[in-house]
Amino acid sequence: MNNVWFITGSSRGLGRSLTKAVLANGGRVAATARQPKQLADLVAQYGPQILPLALDVTNATQITEAVVAAVGHFGRLDVVVNNAGFGITGAAEAYTEEQVRSQLETNLYAPIAVTRAVLPYLRKQRSGHILQISSIGGRVGNAGVSVYQAAKFGLGGFTEALAKEVAPLGIKVTSVEPGGFRTDWAGTSMTFAPTIADYTAVNQRADYFASGDFVAVGDPAKAAQVLLDLVGHPAPPVHLVLGSEAAAMLSKADSERKAEFEHWLPVSLSTDHAEAENFLDTPMGRLYLNNTPPGNA
Structure with missing residues (x-):
């Protein structure tokens, strides 16, 4: 396997598991992260197979620069993975304006922006596969994660429409929709809205996540292997649900x-x-x- 991958949020969680799996299988990765120094161990191990790039996915200029750098370094892009994102828990009315904007900018606007940045290259190649790391929360609404799920529902709709748009150009698009996986999504990367006492069920969910007692059923290494296999499939799904929970x-x-x-x-x-x-x-x-x-x- 010698595909060139462009992966956002590659230093943590599923993004890191996928980056490691691609490199171990001989692939090349433009690995983006807010702090690319967190990829130093992979650079030491895999050398020229990995190109660490600084990228804040909410920064349009950095998106363009990262894509140009990746194509300039490797000559092409075969798989683009929009993985960067984070969760938030709370009642819809409790979120601050900054929290709402941050969720939409990171979990919806950013993958759309990255997708739009890479499409001219994939269109010219008449090939490529875009994987949008969404969530089962983009298919099923649950109390306490309304703003996070608003972004993921939007990403799922964008992906479904885009898949129809670009299929005649030889480009495949898949919305990957996992349930809970053993990453830090519900741990250190989780943020919280201010509490409103009337929302008992919502507050119980937030307390559960904050307690550290939540243990997900999903294995990120197994998910990474599924995604490796997926990009070689001649007819991949537009929606791929991962995990028994989902x-x-x-x-x-x-x-x-x-x-x-x-x-x-x-x-x-x-x-x-x-x-x-x-x-x-x-x-x-x-x-x-x-x-x-x-x-x-």
């Missing part, structure tokens, strides 16, 4: 959504204009449901 949560949520949708379907259908034709027979219906561009029979 699978159970999504299965339950999908069942509840389906039941709610079917219960309210008569109301949904009642709002069409009296003169409207069947949606499936319209140009937009062909575009969305049959993948046939408007104007084509």
